Amino acid sequence: MTFFFEVLINGLLMGIMYSLVALGFALIYKASDVFNMAQGAMSLLAGLALVGFLEMSFPLWLALLCTVGIMIILAYSTVFFVLKPLVNRPPLMLFMATFGIMYLLEGIGQSIWGTDAKGLNIGIPEISFEIRGILMNTFDLTFAGVAALLVASLVWFFQKTRTGRALRAVSDDHEAALSVGIPLLKAWAVTWVIAGIVATVAGVAWGSRLGVQFSLGYIAFKALPVLIIGGIDSIPGAIIAGLIVGAGETLAEVFIGPYVGGGIQTFFPYLIALLVLYFKPYGLFGKEIIERV
Amino acid sequence: MGRKLMFTLFVLVVAASFVMVSGPAMAADKEKKKEAPKQYVPLLIYRTGPFAAGGSGIGSGWEDFMQLRNMQGGVNGIMYEWEECETAYNVARGIECYERVKSKKPAYIHPISTGITYALLPKGTKDHIPIVFEGYGRADAADGRVFKWAFNFPTHYWSQNTAKIKFIAMKQGWDGKNMADIGKYLKGLKIANLHIDVPYGQETKPILDDMAKKYGLVVRHFPVSWPGIDQKAQWMDIVRRFKADWVINRNWGVSCTVPLKEAARMGFPRNRILGVWWCGSEEDVLPAGPAAKGYYATNFHGVGRDFPMIKQIVDKVYGAMKGNISFTRVGSVYYNRGVITGITMDEALRTAHKKFGVKVINAEEMRWALEHMNITEERIKEIGAEGLMQPMKTSCADHEGGGLVRIQQWDGQKWVVASDWISPMKDYVRDMVEKSAAKFAKEKKIKLRDCSKVD
Numbered sequence: 001m002t003f004f005f006e007v008l009i010n011g012l013l014m015g016i017m018y019s020l021v022a023l024g025f026a027l028i029y030k031a032s033d034v035f036n037m038a039q040g041a042m043s044l045l046a047g048l049a050l051v052g053f054l055e056m057s058f059p060l061w062l063a064l065l066c067t068v069g070i071m072i073i074l075a076y077s078t079v080f081f082v083l084k085p086l087v088n089r090p091p092l093m094l095f096m097a098t099f100g101i102m103y104l105l106e107g108i109g110q111s112i113w114g115t116d117a118k119g120l121n122i123g124i125p126e127i128s129f130e131i132r133g134i135l136m137n138t139f140d141l142t143f144a145g146v147a148a149l150l151v152a153s154l155v156w157f158f159q160k161t162r163t164g165r166a167l168r169a170v171s172d173d174h175e176a177a178l179s180v181g182i183p184l185l186k187a188w189a190v191t192w193v194i195a196g197i198v199a200t201v202a203g204v205a206w207g208s209r210l211g212v213q214f215s216l217g218y219i220a221f222k223a224l225p226v227l228i229i230g231g232i233d234s235i236p237g238a239i240i241a242g243l244i245v246g247a248g249e250t251l252a253e254v255f256i257g258p259y260v261g262g263g264i265q266t267f268f269p270y271l272i273a274l275l276v277l278y279f280k281p282y283g284l285f286g287k288e289i290i291e292r293v
Numbered sequence: 294m295g296r297k298l299m300f301t302l303f304v305l306v307v308a309a310s311f312v313m314v315s316g317p318a319m320a321a322d323k324e325k326k327k328e329a330p331k332q333y334v335p336l337l338i339y340r341t342g343p344f345a346a347g348g349s350g351i352g353s354g355w356e357d358f359m360q361l362r363n364m365q366g367g368v369n370g371i372m373y374e375w376e377e378c379e380t381a382y383n384v385a386r387g388i389e390c391y392e393r394v395k396s397k398k399p400a401y402i403h404p405i406s407t408g409i410t411y412a413l414l415p416k417g418t419k420d421h422i423p424i425v426f427e428g429y430g431r432a433d434a435a436d437g438r439v440f441k442w443a444f445n446f447p448t449h450y451w452s453q454n455t456a457k458i459k460f461i462a463m464k465q466g467w468d469g470k471n472m473a474d475i476g477k478y479l480k481g482l483k484i485a486n487l488h489i490d491v492p493y494g495q496e497t498k499p500i501l502d503d504m505a506k507k508y509g510l511v512v513r514h515f516p517v518s519w520p521g522i523d524q525k526a527q528w529m530d531i532v533r534r535f536k537a538d539w540v541i542n543r544n545w546g547v548s549c550t551v552p553l554k555e556a557a558r559m560g561f562p563r564n565r566i567l568g569v570w571w572c573g574s575e576e577d578v579l580p581a582g583p584a585a586k587g588y589y590a591t592n593f594h595g596v597g598r599d600f601p602m603i604k605q606i607v608d609k610v611y612g613a614m615k616g617n618i619s620f621t622r623v624g625s626v627y628y629n630r631g632v633i634t635g636i637t638m639d640e641a642l643r644t645a646h647k648k649f650g651v652k653v654i655n656a657e658e659m660r661w662a663l664e665h666m667n668i669t670e671e672r673i674k675e676i677g678a679e680g681l682m683q684p685m686k687t688s689c690a691d692h693e694g695g696g697l698v699r700i701q702q703w704d705g706q707k708w709v710v711a712s713d714w715i716s717p718m719k720d721y722v723r724d725m726v727e728k729s730a731a732k733f734a735k736e737k738k739i740k741l742r743d744c745s746k747v748d
Contacts (some may be wrong), residue, residue, distance in 0.1 A: 003533060003534060006529065006533065007526070007529055010525055010529060011525070011526070014523060014525050107341075110341065110345070114619075115340065115341070115345035115346060115349060116346055116576060116622075117346055117547070117550065117576045117577075117579065117580045118579070118580060119579050119580045119581065119582045120580075121582055126557065126558060126584075128558055128559065128560055135533065135559065135560075137558045139558070206522075209551075209554060210522055210547055210550060210551060210554075210580065211547070211550050211579070211580020211581065212580070213343070213346075213546075213547055213576075213580065214342060214343045214345060215343045215520055215522060215546060215547035218343070218520050218522055218547075219522065222522070222523070249526065250525060250526040250529070253526035253527065253530075254526050254529060254530050254534070257526070257530075258530075261516065262490075262514065262515060262516040262527075263490040263516030263517065263518045264518075265518055265523070265526055266518035266519070267518075
């Protein structure tokens with residue numbers, strides 16, 4: 001039984017890492033109705049930039065600051081050069097544009113900082129310890145804390161601040177938001193900046209785990225079932241669904257995997273997602289859209 | 294009159310400019326035609342994508358070697374001419390590259406990818422182009438009686454795995470000599486085969502299962518779904534439930550690095566993890582930082598710059614600023630693997646020149662040469678590759694030709710040699726190779742070649 005709880009707790013901690021990535025998707029979708037396929041590539045770019053600055057002997061705080069600076073430039077460039085001409089176009093066009101951004105970021109990142117895999121150590125301790133026979137690690141717990149802080153800040157921002165409310169209004173209806181004087185492009189830019197900061201946190205978390213390399217962009221695929229389960233526009237949903245996916249796939253791999261040949265952790269979350277979609281088509285916490293026809 | 298004069302002048306100017314422009318061009322064209330023919334080498338490379346570190350290292354090492362040979366006057370005077378085709382390690386793009394370069398009549402193709410190799414084997418056989426896969430691809434292709442157009446020298450995955458088991462036995466106290474004794478040191482030992490869940494990763498499951506029966510090992514396979522960025526579940530099972538004594542790290546790219554970090558978190562000793570040679574590069578261990586220290590990996594060639602051949606490349610190629618990769622990567626595992634590729638193909642060309650005369654070698658002639666290579670210790674010394682590569686001798690029946698494996702260990706800064714050349718369990722492996730190849734031949738209705746009648 002102890003082993004079961006050990007797998008469960010470690011799965012939950014892993015799930016928080018998925019939530020970090022899913023948050024970026026949820027944020028942009030919530031505010032601009034765009035499913036941003038470039039979110040994984042944004043984490044890759046942030047990771048590459050951070051390692052690049054650290055290799056130039058920048059202190060960590062300055063390297064982080066410069067990385068966030070790059071993400072801000074990226075956010076404004078995306079909004080004004082890519083999304084601006086697509087205002088009021090079908091969402092599919094915006095979605096396809098983010099594909100283009102993804103390939104562009106992967107290419108630019110690797111052209112500037114190279115294709116070699118790089119280590120990233122920002123000094124987070126990786127000490128393992130046992131509590132009642134359950135093995136845990138300080139690294140996982142640290143990022144669980146970071147994720148909790150990030151979510152609390154984002155929920156507060158969207159619920160309590162004027163800008164947050166404006167972003168939610170933009171999400172509901174672009175044209176209506178424009179008609180009441182909310183500057184659409186500025187709202188989008190703010191959202192992309194926040195998503196860029198979330199991507200940086202995810203890039204640092206995953207980069208510290210895997211090293212910073214091209215595959216960092218793949219973390220986006222881990223976020224997809226999280227978004228389906230939690231609801232694509234829900235920040236708390238991203239966290240809860242991340243926990244469900246992390247725990248579900250780890251338990252499935254360890255306890256069901258041996259009977260079916262193993263290697264099931266990639267598709268198992270999608271199985272959960274399909275089940276959730278059957279009963280809750282907008283995800284567990286997604287906003288139900290009722291349209292007059 | 295004036296208009297006539299103007300027209301005549303115009304025609305004269307046009308004619309003169311045509312002569313002036315086309316004259317030198319035609320001369321250059323004639324010069325080009327006179328230029329000595331070159332040996333065309335296509336490189337199915339990947340400088341982009343998740344495995345760029347491997348593709349760029351191997352491709353550039355190979356190109357630097359050919360650059361060196363060209364600077365030295367070519368292979369018996371025949372210069373190399375190479376062309377890159379970017380596959381991004383993607384099978385579909387690999388096939389596209391093959392089709393693109395095929396019209397230029399290459400003497401051989403190196404897919405530099407197990408997946409692409411599997412896809413190209415039937416094509417190479419049909420088009421009569423040798424497919425060469427050094428240290429990757431399918432192991433049973435070592436049986437040249439069935440796989441006439443495939444070559445997997447100097448060693449393959451099955452040989453590697455028997456060498457790994459020998460090394461593990463040595464670490465358990467075996468003397469490394471008496472095979473009758475090896476079972477005593479292996480019996481009851483738990484080995485976790487952590488593998489990426491694609492054909493490349495699954496390639497060694499049969500031989501490991503067979504050895505488990507033979508030596509009383511307890512082998513369990515832990516598949517990792519592509520791309521393998523999260524292996525927490527597998528590692529919890531390996532360490533906390535299965536309680537493995539040794540772990541075989543049979544992954545690729547990022548999935549090679551993740552086990553080292555997970556093992557460190559779970560408190561599993563890194564000097565009980567033994568990686569495949571595709572998980573034994575600097576790019577696999579550096580991102581793991583201190584977590585990689587003590588990790589073992591197999592290899593089939595030397596690492597570093599301390600070899601005359603690599604020193605020549607540094608002096609001549611990089612001295613002339615003609616290198617194909619960042620200088621810091623010269624001497625790294627993947628780079629040296631590329632140089633080894635260059636050397637073996639160079640030796641095959643020389644073998645072909647001896648038989649067919651010094652000229653540009655075609656695919657049929659190359660196939661013969663690849664089957665008649667004999668790179669001895671003396672020849673290796675002469676090349677300047679002593680310690681860098683192993684001797685090998687191919688034949689009609691044996692397309693592996695070598696088989697030796699070496700173990701290296703990451704000391705936190707660099708790879709250090711951790712064993713002598715380990716000979717695989719040759720007879721045992723050969724038996725498995727022949728059985729598997731025979732099964733393939735039966736499925737595909739291939740008639741086995743009678744090697745006693747082959748020139």
